[in-house]
Amino acid sequence: xxxxxxxxxxxxxxxxxxxxxxxxxxxxxxxxxxxxxxxxxxxxxxxxxxxxxxxxxxxxxxxxxxxxxxxxxxxxxxxxxxxxxxxxxxxxxxxxxxxxxxxxxxxxxxxxxxxxxxxxxxxxxxxxxxxxxxxxxxxxxxxxxxxxxxxxxxxxxxxxxxxxxxxxxxxxxxxxxxxxxxxxxxxxxxxxxxxxxxxxxxxxxxxxxxxxxxxxxxxxxxxxxxxxxxxxxxxxxxxxxxxxxxxxxxxxxxxxxxxxxxxxxxxxxxxxxxxxxxxxxxxxxxxxxxxxxxxxxxxxxxxxxxxxxxxxxxxxxxxxxxxxxxxxxxxxxxxxxxxxxxxxxxxxxxxxxxxxxxxxxxxxxxxxxxxxxxxxxxxxxxxxxxxxxxxxxxxxxxxxxxxxxxxxxxxxxxxxxxxxxxxxxxxxxxxxxxxxxxxxxxxxxxxxxxxxxxxxxxxxxxxxxxxxxxxxxxxxxxxxxxxxxxxxxx
Numbered sequence: 001x002x003x004x005x006x007x008x009x010x011x012x013x014x015x016x017x018x019x020x021x022x023x024x025x026x027x028x029x030x031x032x033x034x035x036x037x038x039x040x041x042x043x044x045x046x047x048x049x050x051x052x053x054x055x056x057x058x059x060x061x062x063x064x065x066x067x068x069x070x071x072x073x074x075x076x077x078x079x080x081x082x083x084x085x086x087x088x089x090x091x092x093x094x095x096x097x098x099x100x101x102x103x104x105x106x107x108x109x110x111x112x113x114x115x116x117x118x119x120x121x122x123x124x125x126x127x128x129x130x131x132x133x134x135x136x137x138x139x140x141x142x143x144x145x146x147x148x149x150x151x152x153x154x155x156x157x158x159x160x161x162x163x164x165x166x167x168x169x170x171x172x173x174x175x176x177x178x179x180x181x182x183x184x185x186x187x188x189x190x191x192x193x194x195x196x197x198x199x200x201x202x203x204x205x206x207x208x209x210x211x212x213x214x215x216x217x218x219x220x221x222x223x224x225x226x227x228x229x230x231x232x233x234x235x236x237x238x239x240x241x242x243x244x245x246x247x248x249x250x251x252x253x254x255x256x257x258x259x260x261x262x263x264x265x266x267x268x269x270x271x272x273x274x275x276x277x278x279x280x281x282x283x284x285x286x287x288x289x290x291x292x293x294x295x296x297x298x299x300x301x302x303x304x305x306x307x308x309x310x311x312x313x314x315x316x317x318x319x320x321x322x323x324x325x326x327x328x329x330x331x332x333x334x335x336x337x338x339x340x341x342x343x344x345x346x347x348x349x350x351x352x353x354x355x356x357x358x359x360x361x362x363x364x365x366x367x368x369x370x371x372x373x374x375x376x377x378x379x380x381x382x383x384x385x386x387x388x389x390x391x392x393x394x395x396x397x398x399x400x401x402x403x404x405x406x407x408x409x410x411x412x413x414x415x416x417x418x419x420x421x422x423x424x425x426x427x428x429x430x431x432x433x434x435x436x437x438x439x440x441x442x443x444x445x446x447x448x449x450x451x452x453x454x455x456x457x458x459x460x461x462x463x464x465x466x467x468x469x470x471x472x473x474x475x476x477x478x479x480x481x482x483x484x485x486x487x488x489x490x
Contacts, residue, residue, distance in 0.1 A: 145181035173436025196265035
């Protein structure tokens with residue numbers, strides 16, 4: 001279904017909110033020895049008025065054609081009027097501002113995520129230049145880069161990936177031979193919402209006489225070991241039936257989690273990564289057994305050892321969040337999107353980044369769920385049109401950074417009674433250090449899910465699990481590189 005959105009006149013502007021937020025150093029792999037040098041993560045103000053360095057130019061009402069998944073409409077929206085919902089209206093104002101500034105008209109097409117790839121593929125293969133920008137499903141959309149269907153962003157002159165509105169780690173998951181076919185960042189509010197985080201029950205913390213972990217985060221001391229300490233001994237049988245069960249309405253858990261969230265969020269937050277790059281930016285399968293044994297050992301102790309609620313059935317997914325909302329779990333592993341549901345929770349809660357491996361690890365890293373949108377540009381965009389496409393794309397991202405993201409932060413934190421200013425600081429730690437692993441993106445049901453599979457079995461045998469995937473993983477990556485090379489030569 002196609003809907004046209006004409007946006008030539010700007011409406012009222014939303015004042016950008018300047019936030020004092022956390023900022024960390026460039027990512028490094030997690031350390032492994034106990035005597036490594038302590039790293040302090042400092043918080044610095046994030047300036048939302050950074051210049052985008054785009055030329056002042058008018059395109060005389062030229063259409064900018066976008067296709068996106070129906071369930072990711074929140075990235076750009078099709079309505080041409082405000083509806084009183086803060087994020088929606090901020091996105092609309094971003095669109096209006098960019099369209100007025102450059103004299104363009106947004107034309108937006110929507111389809112189911114399974115059909116968007118086909119629409120892009122059919123358009124490119126038929127040579128019918130139909131789209132300028134595409135929002136695609138992260139995992140299924142990755143295949144577009146291997147079939148000469150999208151352009152490297154290096155061919156878009158005004159997209160500046162060094163700017164803060166683009167994800168810093170995106171090259172790790174999507175670049176091959178220094179050609180980056182998909183990007184993400186502030187341009188996609190929905191993607192930010194699908195970033196992993198850890199919620200904690202403040203009311204339970206108060207009853208247990210525990211300090212909130214905010215200062216640990218700011219001082220670089222929020223680690224898996226600390227999470228293990230806080231969750232140890234919390235899970236308890238409260239209904240007197242002699243067992244802790246997820247069907248109980250009284251039993252208490254140290255942490256409540258789902259098998260499609262927590263294995264990934266804890267592993268990638270601890271610096272885990274299954275694919276490395278050589279000097280020419282060519283990926284290769286690179287499991288590091290010693291490092292991963294230590295990472296997984298800590299994850300196992302928290303989930304299995306401390307008897308966390310680890311739900312493995314799709315049909316019981318809602319029990320995970322209900323357990324936390326009922327005040328029966330100290331922590332809840334999920335994404336920022338869950339904050340909308342938690343607004344109805346009686347107990348007060350806070351938001352944290354997922355813990356690091358140890359204090360020597362420089363950054364808090366956040367897993368991005370595979371359902372996230374990614375942004376790409378079809379290869380049918382001619383060279384003569386790339387200046388236009390890159391200017392509008394960069395402008396939409398930059399204006400989102402200035403106007404949409406501050407509103408999004410506030411939306412995550414709105415409560416019935418209070419706003420948690422300390423959690424506000426935490427969100428920047430979460431969204432500014434998002435991790436992307438080529439193994440997860442391309443092999444999420446294989447080697448990219450080995451931590452999930454081990455936890456489901458309650459097994460500690462990492463070596464056997466990684467060995468099982470070794471041959472197929474190497475072959476898969478070789479196939480991806482060959483397809484990518486062929487695509488670049490086409």
